[in-house]
Each structure stands twice: as C-alpha cells, then as structure tokens.
Amino acid sequence: MKNIILFGGAFDPIHNGHIKMAKEASEFLNAEVIFIPAKISVWKNESLPVEDKIKMIELAIKDSGKEDVFSISRYEADLKTDINYSINTIRHFKKVYPNDKLYLLIGLDQVNNFDKWMEASEISKLVQIVFYGRLNEEKGSGNIKRFSMINIPGEINGINSSDIRDLKSLDTPEPVIRYIIDHDLYFMENIKNRMSLDRYIHSKSVGLLSYEIAKSNHLKEPKKALVAGLIHDCGKELPREKEKQIMVEHYSEYINYPRVIYHQFTGEYIAKTEFGIEDEEILTSIKYHTTANSNIGEIGIIVYCADKIEPTRGFDSKDLIDAMKNNLWSGFKIVMDSNVDYYVRHGIDYKNPLTVAAIEQYYK
Ligand SMILES: [Fe+2]
Numbered sequence: 001m002k003n004i005i006l007f008g009g010a011f012d013p014i015h016n017g018h019i020k021m022a023k024e025a026s027e028f029l030n031a032e033v034i035f036i037p038a039k040i041s042v043w044k045n046e047s048l049p050v051e052d053k054i055k056m057i058e059l060a061i062k063d064s065g066k067e068d069v070f071s072i073s074r075y076e077a078d079l080k081t082d083i084n085y086s087i088n089t090i091r092h093f094k095k096v097y098p099n100d101k102l103y104l105l106i107g108l109d110q111v112n113n114f115d116k117w118m119e120a121s122e123i124s125k126l127v128q129i130v131f132y133g134r135l136n137e138e139k140g141s142g143n144i145k146r147f148s149m150i151n152i153p154g155e156i157n158g159i160n161s162s163d164i165r166d167l168k169s170l171d172t173p174e175p176v177i178r179y180i181i182d183h184d185l186y187f188m189e190n191i192k193n194r195m196s197l198d199r200y201i202h203s204k205s206v207g208l209l210s211y212e213i214a215k216s217n218h219l220k221e222p223k224k225a226l227v228a229g230l231i232h233d234c235g236k237e238l239p240r241e242k243e244k245q246i247m248v249e250h251y252s253e254y255i256n257y258p259r260v261i262y263h264q265f266t267g268e269y270i271a272k273t274e275f276g277i278e279d280e281e282i283l284t285s286i287k288y289h290t291t292a293n294s295n296i297g298e299i300g301i302i303v304y305c306a307d308k309i310e311p312t313r314g315f316d317s318k319d320l321i322d323a324m325k326n327n328l329w330s331g332f333k334i335v336m337d338s339n340v341d342y343y344v345r346h347g348i349d350y351k352n353p354l355t356v357a358a359i360e361q362y363y364k
C-alpha cells in the first residue's frame with residue numbers, strides 16, 4: 001500500500017510555495033505527490049494555457065530533485081468540461097488506486113470554507129484531508145474537527161501565483177522563469193504589448209544577460225537585474241504627448257536632456273505605476289539605464305552595460321560580455337571605453353551631467 005497525496009490547484013503558474021508544501025507534505029506523510037492542475041487558467045480564463053501550466057510543473061518537478069515521488073496527472077486538464085468539482089477527481093483516483101491510502105492536500109485558505117465544497121462529507125470519507133501551515137483554530141469554522149483534517153506543520157512563504165503573473169515576485173524555479181520568458185506568458189505579454197517586436201527581443205536579451213552577469217558576480221538578488229532588464233525600455237514607445245506629460249509632471253529637471261533619453265525616466269514611471277515595482281534598486285537601474293549616474297549600484301551598472309552589449313545589438317560583444325561576467329566593476333570600465341569610442345566616432349555628445357557623474361564615480 002502506497003501513500004498518495006492529491007495536490008490540485010490552478011498552478012497558474014507553479015511557484016516555490018507549492019514546491020515547499022509538496023516536499024514537506026511528502027516527507028511528513030511518507031507519500032508520493034500527484035500534482036493535478038485545473039484546466040482553466042486564472043490568467044486567460046481559457047483552456048489553451050493548461051499545456052503551459054503542465055510544462056511548467058514538469059520543469060519545477062525536475063528542478064526539485066523529487067522526480068521519484070512527484071508526478072503530474074492530466075485528469076482535470078483533459079476533461080471535456082471546464083468546471084469540475086473535487087469530488088469527481090477524488091472518485092477517479094479512488095478507482096485508479098483502490099488499495100492505496102489517499103490524502104487530499106488543501107490550501108490553508110480552504111480549511112474554513114471546506115464545508116461549502118460539493119459533497120464535502122463524502123470527500124472526507126474517501127480521502128484523508130490534510131492542510132499545510134499554521135491556523136488559529138479558535139477563530140476557525142470547526143472544519144478541522146468536523147472533517148478530521150490533519151495539519152502538516154510548516155511555514156507558508158506567502159507567494160501567490162498572481163504576484164508572479166504580475167512580475168511582483170519571481171519566486172519560482174529558474175526553469176519556470178525561463179519558460180515564462182521564452183513563451184511570452186503573463187508579465188511578458190504585458191511587456192510585449194508595449195513595444196515593437198525588435199525592441200521586445202532586445203528587452204528579453206537585456207533581461208537575461210543582466211541576470212547572467214548578476215549571477216556570475218554573485219549578487220545576492222540577481223533576479224532584480226532580470227526584472228530591471230526586461231522592462232527597462234517600457235517607456236520607449238509612448239505617444240509623444242504622454243511622454244511629454246510624464247516628463248513635465250514628474251521629471252521636469254531633465255526636460256532639457258535630449259529626447260532620446262526621456263524614455264529612461266518614463267520607463268521608471270511605468271515600472272512604478274503600471275508594474276507596481278517599489279524596489280529602489282530596480283527603479284534606479286531603469287531610471288539611468290541610458291546615461292548611467294553616480295550611486296546607481298551594482299544592478300544599475302549591470303543593466304546600463306547589458307543594454308549596450310547584449311548579443312542582438314548587431315556587433316561582436318563577446319569580449320565585453322565576458323568582461324562583465326568576470327567582474328562588473330572592471331567590466332564597466334571596458335564597456336565605457338568602448339561606448340566613449342563609439343560616441344566620439346559618431347560625434348555624439350555624451351557629456352551630460354548624469355554620465356559625467358557616473359564616470360567620475362566609477363571610472364577611475
Ligand atoms: Fe533604453
């Protein structure tokens with residue numbers, strides 16, 4: 001007889017909180033875990049992305065090192081109907097595993113309304129209900145007792161799939177992040193809709209290169225570089241009027257800069273107001289990605305350089321990329337030399353106060 005945990009959910013997308021729950025529940029109950037993604041996507045409210053959700057769960061399982069005990073069921077994904085009640089899923093698994101002990105893992109947020117589930121009592125007779133996390137039962141509904149639920153102790157890490165969809169968190173395994181980026185899902189669709197295809201390809205490339213440079217320089221939070229790189233040019237294709245309005249209202253001290261530079265400021269504005277980014281390091285990196293500035297920090301330096309040297313720029317930048325990966329501070333000087341050389345050859349005046357401040361601080 002095996003112990004099997006049924007773990008259903010939207011998984012739109014899967015994140016590290018799901019993996020943590022599954023790992024700890026599996027160890028606590030000495031059980032296998034079957035992930036059962038719901039057919040409907042919260043994101044698109046249609047069934048097509050279920051294949052993407054399944055692919056991402058596969059990647060997360062592989063990344064977790066738990067392939068021996070984690071698996072995926074297509075049962076709900078392959079249903080003809082869009083709406084499914086858990087009782088149907090449970091009856092299905094009872095038939096497939098008649099001699100095994102089945103557990104149903106539910107979210108902490110489901111404990112107190114479990115009595116409203118379709119055929120709740122029947123569910124609790126067919127399977128052992130378990131929930132993960134800490135719950136103050138005194139304030140609860142009495143469902144824990146009523147349905148003989150077992151608590152798997154653990155700390156919930158507060159990640160929501162919606163935060164990942166909105167780029168507020170990237171707390172999901174790295175292969176899942178890469179899948180989202182490669183397939184234009186969630187926040188990537190939002191970025192894509194703001195710009196031409198060429199610029200979108202450039203943005204992806206800046207994001208991924210910034211991430212690689214941040215990782216190889218052992219930054220504590222390399223995902224910040226990824227986020228800043230992905231959205232750094234989101235202000236670039238704003239209608240002129242809108243651009244001017246943002247500059248006048250929020251960045252009037254820079255109004256006399258060349259217009260080509262405006263988009264770093266409008267980009268910061270969009271990052272704040274439309275992507276809800278509050279992290280100062282990310283915002284600063286976007287705000288000065290064209291000119292650089294003093295005190296822009298490691299992420300600022302990385303995004304500034306990655307924007308100039310990413311591989312789709314159309315020149316051989318391999319040595320510059322290697323220099324940045326090797327050491328971002330010495331790499332910055334090499335990239336700066338190459339930039340200045342370019343500006344001089346093309347007669348571009350780069351000596352604005354922001355770039356001069358960056359050179360004074362970082363180029364010594
Ligand atoms: Fe830019």
Ligand SMILES: [Fe+2]
Binds near residue numbers: 202206232
């Ligand atoms: Fe750019």
